[in-house]
Amino acid sequence: MNTGAQSSGSYPDIWRRFSPAESVVRTLWLMLIVFTAIWSLRNLDITWEYFLDAHIQAGDLLTRMFPPDWGHTGQILDPLLETIHIATLGTIVSFAIAIPLAFLSARNTTPNWLTWFIGRFFLVSSRSINTIVWALVFVAIFGPGAMAGIWAIAFRSIGFMGKLIAEAIEEVDEGTIEAIEATGASRLKVLLIGVLPQVMPVIYGTTIYRWDINIRESTVLGFVGAGGIGIELYSSINLFRWPEVAVMLIAVLLVVIVSEFVSATARQKIT
């Protein structure tokens, strides 16, 4: 930046990467970030003494987990299956709701701005509320159990899938739609024949991807009573039965890793 006057034969011997103004702006940004972090840390109601012996507590907890209580394995198979069912059924429900909502929220397929706004509103609300918060709501409605879990999974997934599908719809090739419209097809037919086939790979991909996320999410639904392995895990933790906890954690680890693998393989085959 500051190269100074250049007379022939002699070259400037100072060079700065940033001009003074740029340096000031960069320093201010850095200070803003650091101060926000410090302000946050100082204002949190934290008893730092607990932090100091955390590693001892953590080590203690780990030693209590070993050896894992393998005899418990039989009792967790059913809850584990329930967890997978909740994730799968929740994904199927959200699949059915997300597709029409996506067509409503895509600018090129929505009937008018009001329907577009309504579609977007539902998608944004769905995504803003975490699965476990949805679970609180549905436990209050349906009572504790898998039903609440399925709806919690479904309601959180709608926004995720709807958003991605709507984006795919907005990128659909206009030419095809025009060509089908030119044959005198009705609006619904245009959607079904012109748009849907083009976004189908995205829909499959998104659904499978979300299913794999949902497996992970459904492992904790039980913490608020919405079914699955979380119920057993939560009660074992609260009863300090650490060897049982260890078995469940290993089971969760296996299920999540296997589902991630299945999902990745399936998506690779589609796209």
Next chain:
Amino acid sequence: MLKISDLVKEYPGGLRALDGISLTVSEPQVVAVIGSSGAGKSTLIRCINRLVEPTSGSVRLDGEELTTLSRRALRRARSHIGMIFQEYNLVERLTVMENVLSGRLGSVSLWQAFRRNYPSEDVSAAFELLDRVGLKGRHDDRADALSGGQRQRVGIARALMQKPKLLLVDEPTASLDPKTSRQIMRLIYELAHERGTPALVNIHDVALAQASADRVIALSDGTQVFDGTPEGLSPEVLNDIYGEEDWSATIRKVDDDDNGDENGDTEAPVEKSKPAPRDIVRNGAVAE
């Protein structure tokens, strides 16, 4: 100066890329290393600064054995060996000046490097070099904003910033159009002689090698099959190196290219002010 004896590089899997190369460069000259792809050209120059570890043999630069240096000593040795690459290998998101100054990384502290706070003699040397390679005023441009030829000029400036005892040049023109290629080779030739630095240049273009080197070395299957003046590269010798081919066209190519109107990389200001030379480098101003 540079003395290589019996250098061998065997890659895992048994491929013998260098099979006992011996070579001495004792004066500031441009040595072109030719040979078909896979002949070991690239491995040879990378074994000198140990970007590739040689299997056995010796490399001495100004009397210092490089093959046995500790990591720290190797870094110091590397800081005196400039290297120029086929793909330029500039750090694209940094400015031209940062790229040139990075040639001094071996001699500044970590803090200076982080703060971009280089000694004033380095800064003025960098400005001078940028002027010399024809990039005056471009110091604050980002490297990825430059054309291929301009990037290679920055690459040359970076290598010379190291005040090298030796220049290692790996296919400097393979990614450039013919006209820019010749400009770059001429620049390398001129600068090597101006600064009294020997240069080892890998190049696959035989005609360009003949036209812009003081000495030519040919490799084939990891062994040296020719060492002599460019004039000594007869079609018979080329047959030995590359196999049967009609070489008359290749050798004459230099003249054809010069008359051609390449629409490639000619925007560097220094070229616009000068008339395109009929012959390059060897008959130019700097040839002894």
Next chain:
Amino acid sequence: MSPTPTTATTALDRTTWSRPPVFFTHPAARYGFWFALAAYLVWSTGTLNIDWARTAQGLPRAGDMLARMFPPDFSRSELLIKGVLESLQMAFAASFIGMILAITLGLAAASNLAPRPVYLVARSLIVLSRTFHEVIIAIFFVKIVGFGPLAGLLTLIVASVSFISKMIAEDIENMNMGQVEAVRATGASFPKLLLYAVQPQILPRYLGVCIYRLDANIRHSTVVGIVGAGGIGMTLSATFKRYDYDFSLAILLTIIALVFIGEVFSTWVRSRLR
């Protein structure tokens, strides 16, 4: 949900080509799929522990709940603001600490820079912490350091570090090694190599990932409280236990607004990073 008809794809196979559908190419496969789906539904709903009588009450209960939710009760704003602020502070602090710690772990998890054993340890740490849901991690921190924001902060730090370092590692593995080789050839030491060859190549994406993670941390900071790890989630979970639904709705609306602002901010900043 009909399978892709070939009639529609032939018209545009010049501009967009998609692989012929893998699924349901054959009518028998299609019927087979629907049959399998129906069978799965019957089986899974049969095994699931669902109290159908209780479920049947769901609709009237939902109506009752909605009626109680409106109008949302913002009168206890002090409690609301305190909770939201705590969530935000956890998110800010965790993002900051996470983005710094992640640099080391990210470097260690890059196969082209780290020695093999270091790489394997770093990768398994990342996989392990990414497998478990934040809420599971949170409950363990609650057991270790007790109820309150410290547990939430630690949870979010763990989640941030594993996420950001995974991204950094992938970026480093994909970077242009030629630039690294060139800087190495100047005799630069490893730290200088990081400064001049690695950092410039990954910085823009790294900052983008950090901003994204801040956004994600804001979202997650609202839920770790459900298992007692501080923030607005603790308050929210309490309102549901007390059937205090009008306050629940006030909290939910605040969370939606917060998440929305966070997302807009994150998109804006990331669009400015080139």
